[in-house]
Amino acid sequence: MGSRVLIVDDEPEALNYLIAGLEASHCEVEVARHGLAALQRVQQDPLPDLILLDMVMPGMGGLETLERLRQAHSGLKIVMVSNVNDTRKAVLAAQLGAADYLTKPLRTVDLTSLLRLAPLAAAAETPLALPGVERIGDRICVLAGPAMQAAYQQVLQVASLNVPVLLLGESGTGKEVLAHLVHHRSPQAARPFVKVNCAALPSELLESELFGYEAGAFTGAIKAKPGKFELARGGTIFLDEIGEMPASLQAKLLHVLQDGSFTRLGATRPSTTDARIISATNLDLHAAMADQRFRSDLFYRLSGFSIELPPLRERREEIPVLLRHFMTRFAETFVRPSLPFSAELLQACVEYDWPGNLREMENFVKRYLILADENLVLEEMQRKVAAGKVAAAPRTLPLGARPPARAAGPPAAAAREQRDLKSLVRGLKGEAEAEVIAEVLAQAHGVRKEAARLLNISYKALLYKLRMYGLDTPASAKAAGAGRG
Ligand SMILES: Nc1ncnc2c1ncn2[C@@H]1O[C@H](COP(=O)(O)OP(=O)(O)OP(=O)(O)O)[C@@H](O)[C@H]1O
Ligand SMILES: [Mg+2]
Structure with missing residues (x-):
């Protein structure tokens, strides 16, 4: 008998070609239409040699299913399957113990090579690359x-x-x-x-x-x-x-x-x-x-x-490892039991931009240890992720975006001349952002470092924006009420 493959997918019909290919290679293919069915299946022997797990499913999602399957049997060889190639998700999946992350359409050769590597005994605890x-x-x-x-x-x-x-x-x-x-x-x-x-x-x-x-x-x-x-x-x-x-x-x-x-x-x-x-x-x-x-x-x-040293948001693959490291360290310091990171919390943490980098992460882990309430910190983190997405939107502005209304002409005058809606919206967003920056800069008496802190962006990002909006000239600094440029 060949290998046993379990496909967990809410729409397995789309994978018929694959199932046929696997069966032609003498594999025994089973299908579970949702995460719970997969969990029930692994309560019984014989265990599958390979599980293909869909990332996006209604109800229990792919990552949560992955986590629970691995909790049930840490030796299960699970490959995540997704429609899109999302590096962050792939990183999370690897951290949660997935053996691989493949994008549809799947090719039978990908799977047969995985199966060759996957005699059940050897699959026990796929060693994750250990950080130094x-x-x-x-x-x-x-x-x-x-x-x-x-x-x-x-x-x-x-x-x-x-x-x-x-x-x-x-x-x-x-x-x-x-x-x-x-x-x-x-x-x-x-x-x-x-x-x-x-x-x-x-x-x-x-x-x-x-x-x-x-x-x-x-x-x-x-x-x-x-x-x-x-x-x-x-x-x-x-x-x-x-x-x-x-x-x-x-x-x-x-x-x-x-x-x-x-x-x-x-x-x-x-x-x-x-x-x-x-x-x-x-x-x-x-x-x-x-x-x-x-x-x-x-x-x-x-x-x-x-x-x-790149900022943490440019090395997101380190986030799960660092979270666990800080958790172990501070649990020892505070003499508290170390707390787990669920798939959902990890995902929010990987998506968050961490403007304060590792120091902010240390504070986050301490806060989690003290509050000891995963739902609470998850909610906080998700709110920050959402706020970051809103704040990040104007980053796509072209470099030559217009300076703020205060520095030049009536609001949106030039933008209104632009025909296409997208660039109009972008221009308006840019003006709004520039105006906020100018205001905060004035509030901070022109001290850019302080303004960056108030805006919750890095000093470098602020300098970039000032240049982008033409706010870094002495004249505009004065216009913004700054004492020092
Ligand atoms: N690679 C790492 N592994 C473990 N802990 C780290 C690592 N990098 C930084 N940290 C921890 O993160 C915190 C911030 O690091 P550090 O003080 O070296 O940053 P910094 O770049 O000097 O920041 P600043 O510019 O604000 O002074 C420290 O508590 C440090 O122990
Ligand atoms: Mg330092």
Whole structure:
């Protein structure tokens, strides 16, 4: 007897050609018209060698059926079948233990090769590609997908060389984790790792923090104090938020990069350091250089080697793995039983854009642990996904979209000249968005970072939109009531 195949589909008639092909290959084909029927079927022996499970079915959907079938028998070999190739769904299916994800129309050859690989015994617990994990003290870096694995490879390549490393990425993407990793993998791993947040201090304080001072350098400087560059000798100095470094200090930092020399405040002779410099920022340094806020010579020195961490929404395949990782971690911290993620909750999480990236995800998992109510967090998450879809709509605007009504002409005047409805609607949406941005910017007194926070979008996205709507010129900044551009 050949293999036993169970087809779970509300419209199996459409698969008649396939059933015929399988039977011709001596397979025994059974059909279940809904998820519950499939669940009942696997209560009986002999179990199917392969289950073809339709993604979209009325009642219990494909993913939920998949989850429940795998709960009943973790060894079942289940292949998801869908009309559309949806990467997010495919990722979820894989996380829930599906062996494959195929799109209709199915070809018999796809299945016979799957069947060849599927003697029942061997199918038990298809091992999911296990994510790599690197421990640095009590810090854990999960390499949950290709993007992180690629970043990790770059870390390994650069760690042993004493070149400056620049880490780029939105807030919460893991730049600090990566900085530790570079240090940990470097020959100076046993030496100090010293972090300085360049955005946290006003210019003079930051200078004394970085370079130290001599006794009597300023009022209150009773004793001499070494700076972070001295403390980091032989090790690594991590300059976080480098994009916010005041211009006066950028020149001094350039000196350190050029010949390792700097001068303590109030000192007459220069000191030296051999600390390896890692810097990080979530700002667009190219834009900062264009605005003369950041020195380009410094940029080229700092970015001897740069590593960019993509936002979580561009590596969604990592979401399920990271959710489980954070759940395990915080369940331990809070001494609570770790909570499961249902297919529905996972799906909402994979669809959500996570503007705050991994940090936002950490907070979400903590919230779930504390509330311990899956329905509640699911509802919250679904609401955020829906809100994101509305907010995302104007993103498809063409680059030359009109600036807001306030900056030019009466509302929609130009748009009305456009004949076609789609571009009219797009234009109107763009105007509405531009108007909201201008208002929020005014409310934030022109502080773009604050405006981005209020709008719940990344700083980079805000800069992009400002440029797109022509709001980044000094004139329009003034029009929006901004104090600072
Ligand atoms: N690969 C990872 N594996 C496990 N945890 C991670 C990973 N990346 C980031 N995290 C966790 O997510 C949080 C945010 O990471 P991190 O502080 O490194 O981000 P960041 O890019 O420096 O953000 P910001 O720009 O806001 O400072 C941290 O608590 C960190 O431990
Ligand atoms: Mg950071």
